[in-house]
Amino acid sequence: MLTIKNLHVSVEGKSILNGINLEVGAGEVHAIMGPNGSGKSTLANALAGRDNHEVTSGSVQYRGQNLLEMAPEIRAREGLFLAFQYPVEIPGVTNLYLLKASINAILKHRGEEELDAVTFLKLIKEKAALVEMKQELLYRAVNEGFSGGEKKRNEILQMALLEPYLSVLDETDSGLDIDALKIVAHGINTLRSKDRAMIVVTHYQRLLDYIVPDFVHVLAEGRIIRSGDKSLALELENKGYSWIENAA
Amino acid sequence: MQPDTFVAADTAHYIDQFAQLDKGLPGVDVAWFDDQRKKYLARFSKIGFPTQRDEDWRYTPLRLITSKNFNVVAKPDCNVDLTPFKIPALDSYQIVFVDGHLHQKQSTLDLDKGITVRSLAEVLTNTPDLVEKYFGSVVENDSHGFTALNGALNKDGVVIKIEPGVQIEKPIELIFLSQTEMAISQPRNLIIVGKNSKAQFIDRYISNSTAHTLTNSTTEIIVEQRAEIDYYIIQTQSSSAYQVCGVWVKQAAGSRFSCRTITLGGGLVRNDLRVDLNGPEAHCDMLGVYSLSGKQHVDNHTTMIHQAENCTSNELYKGVLEQRSRAVFHGRIKVAAGAQKTDAQQTNNTLLLSRDAEIDTKPQLEIYADDVKCSHGATIGQLNEDSLFYLRTRGIDEADARTLLTYAFVNEVLNQIDIEPLRDALEKTLSSQLIHET
Numbered sequence: 214m215l216t217i218k219n220l221h222v223s224v225e226g227k228s229i230l231n232g233i234n235l236e237v238g239a240g241e242v243h244a245i246m247g248p249n250g251s252g253k254s255t256l257a258n259a260l261a262g263r264d265n266h267e268v269t270s271g272s273v274q275y276r277g278q279n280l281l282e283m284a285p286e287i288r289a290r291e292g293l294f295l296a297f298q299y300p301v302e303i304p305g306v307t308n309l310y311l312l313k314a315s316i317n318a319i320l321k322h323r324g325e326e327e328l329d330a331v332t333f334l335k336l337i338k339e340k341a342a343l344v345e346m347k348q349e350l351l352y353r354a355v356n357e358g359f360s361g362g363e364k365k366r367n368e369i370l371q372m373a374l375l376e377p378y379l380s381v382l383d384e385t386d387s388g389l390d391i392d393a394l395k396i397v398a399h400g401i402n403t404l405r406s407k408d409r410a411m412i413v414v415t416h417y418q419r420l421l422d423y424i425v426p427d428f429v430h431v432l433a434e435g436r437i438i439r440s441g442d443k444s445l446a447l448e449l450e451n452k453g454y455s456w457i458e459n460a461a
Numbered sequence: 462m463q464p465d466t467f468v469a470a471d472t473a474h475y476i477d478q479f480a481q482l483d484k485g486l487p488g489v490d491v492a493w494f495d496d497q498r499k500k501y502l503a504r505f506s507k508i509g510f511p512t513q514r515d516e517d518w519r520y521t522p523l524r525l526i527t528s529k530n531f532n533v534v535a536k537p538d539c540n541v542d543l544t545p546f547k548i549p550a551l552d553s554y555q556i557v558f559v560d561g562h563l564h565q566k567q568s569t570l571d572l573d574k575g576i577t578v579r580s581l582a583e584v585l586t587n588t589p590d591l592v593e594k595y596f597g598s599v600v601e602n603d604s605h606g607f608t609a610l611n612g613a614l615n616k617d618g619v620v621i622k623i624e625p626g627v628q629i630e631k632p633i634e635l636i637f638l639s640q641t642e643m644a645i646s647q648p649r650n651l652i653i654v655g656k657n658s659k660a661q662f663i664d665r666y667i668s669n670s671t672a673h674t675l676t677n678s679t680t681e682i683i684v685e686q687r688a689e690i691d692y693y694i695i696q697t698q699s700s701s702a703y704q705v706c707g708v709w710v711k712q713a714a715g716s717r718f719s720c721r722t723i724t725l726g727g728g729l730v731r732n733d734l735r736v737d738l739n740g741p742e743a744h745c746d747m748l749g750v751y752s753l754s755g756k757q758h759v760d761n762h763t764t765m766i767h768q769a770e771n772c773t774s775n776e777l778y779k780g781v782l783e784q785r786s787r788a789v790f791h792g793r794i795k796v797a798a799g800a801q802k803t804d805a806q807q808t809n810n811t812l813l814l815s816r817d818a819e820i821d822t823k824p825q826l827e828i829y830a831d832d833v834k835c836s837h838g839a840t841i842g843q844l845n846e847d848s849l850f851y852l853r854t855r856g857i858d859e860a861d862a863r864t865l866l867t868y869a870f871v872n873e874v875l876n877q878i879d880i881e882p883l884r885d886a887l888e889k890t891l892s893s894q895l896i897h898e899t
Binding site for chain 2: 261262263264284285286288289290294295297300301303304305306311314315316318319322354371375
């Protein structure tokens with residue numbers, strides 16, 4: 214699914230990722246953990262193709278293609294999804310409009326027929342129920358005036374609708390209370406399948422109680438300094454990041 | 462160039478036109494009207510066209526207008542096909558002016574009981590008394606040279622009088638078409654809406670795509686007690702057409718006047734919109750949208766005068782400027798000494814989509830009462846990069862994302878238009894402009 218080799222990324226001239234190597238196979242869930250400033254979000258944004266994230270060396274292969282050559286929208290249409298840590302508010306564009314434009318852009322790219330209004334509405338209501346999202350939020354402007362929890366649910370709603378092959382979840386747990394966390398995790402777990410993969414970026418182990426990863430990687434100063442299974446996350450939780458940073 | 466010779470040179474042509482037309486102008490036999498005309502002519506001769514040395518015209522060069530000699534069209538060509546200009550599905554009473562003259566055949570003058578719609582020329586011929594007490598009672602007589610020129614050289618216009626307690630179901634659509642090369646049209650309109658009446662007006666300014674034309678209109682609107690008016694000014698002329706549009710409004714107690722000025726075209730457009738809130742508990746909305754490209758220029762000059770207590774006003778102008786286009790926003794709010802409990806808000810937000818586009822925005826508050834709530838604000842910006850990236854990560858390509866965000870920016874004003882066919886038509890025009898430009 215995804216092969217990252219020796220990836221170096223700078224943001225505004227400052228080197229943030231300093232040689233990431235990561236192999237993500239279909240059906241796998243990888244957790245990326247690390248202290249603040251370790252480069253977790255930079256990795257997520259670089260994979261989605263953010264303009265100001267300059268890849269200075271390394272390569273990323275995604276489903277047999279060079280991911281780094283693709284524009285962000287092409288990455289999305291090829292099935293890569295980034296759930297934002299801070300979802301953007303877009304006044305004047307309704308949630309429903311964005312969701313429809315988005316799914317149809319992806320369907321069109323795949324050469325499939327676009328959804329008509331009725332089919333789309335039925336589908337989106339189904340998906341909204343999955344993340345227990347109030348229907349009125351569909352008719353409001355994208356994320357405008359949404360609570361922190363509603364914004365994160367909206368991200369998962371988009372993900373559930375678009376059914377990406379590779380989902381990158383950037384601190385989706387931040388700012389969520391335990392009930393919202395469970396709902397969001399349920400939405401994510403529903404999408405787990407042998408064809409899909411996920412990269413779950415998080416600061417805390419908490420989320421991983423609900424989304425159980427196959428692999429856990431610890432990021433520090435822009436490198437993966439340790440990889441293991443889910444027990445690594447628990448160990449980190451107990452001993453703190455300094456334990457592993459000192460050991461490295 | 463010497464300022465004085467400059468003024469003298471470009472007024473001479475119009476003074477000369479007046480001399481040629483004098484006896485042919487409407488109302489020549491009506492003493493009070495003819496007297497007004499002569500006063501306007503004298504004022505125009507004296508002050509001429511404004512220049513950029515005048516603070517109110519500082520950011521609007523008038524060379525495009527003053528370097529040309531526009532001519533009053535004696536008899537317009539009325540074999541014009543208006544179909545391409547029609548707003549689909551809009552059911553309205555249409556009144557059409559071509560090059561400043563009423564187009565009888567295309568106009569519906571015979572409306573329901575309680576509604577009078579007549580041409581100014583006809584009113585002055587048959588029943589001038591009908592308009593005597595209103596005419597010139599709203600417009601500022603010491604306004605600029607264009608207002609004086611209109612007062613001196615107007616050939617026609619519309620007079621609309623709505624009796625008290627009348628609710629008009631359909632909008633009244635006033636279409637002003639400029640089509641003849643070098644034509645000047647100077648509609649002079651008077652609208653009186655009686656107590657407790659309700660009406661919608663759509664003023665549309667359209668033009669032949671290649672002709673150089675000048676439209677210089679003056680509209681006076683009297684809104685009686687508790688009357689409610691929705692007033693639309695829709696400007697979609699081509700870049701070779703120039704326009705100075707003066708709308709002067711007096712509102713009585715408890716009335717509501719909502720004005721939406723939508724400028725989607727025109728080479729040079731100047732709008733003077735002045736509303737006097739003369740009775741307590743009156744409300745005024747002034748909303749505006751401008752979307753320009755090329756070297757188009759729009760200057761929105763608004764004046765909101767709070768004369769009475771407990772009045773509210775809300776002003777929001779939003780615009781999108783591409784290429785080398787320019788906009789000016791000058792919004793003045795004046796709260797008179799007795800106008801306590803005034804609530805007046807004003808906002809102007811502009812998106813500059815190119816490095817060469819320019820907005821000059823100038824809010825101005827003058828407050829002479831002490832118990833008021835007034836605010837104003839202006840923003841100038843580019844599209845938000847975070848929003849663009851967000852949309853792109855959802856599969857929407859960059860050009861579409863830019864269009865969508867730009868459109869969303871002005872949609873805050875457009876979605877407040879409750880005449881659906883009009884809103885649809887404007888949305889369509891606007892999105893096609895924005896797509897075209899990205």
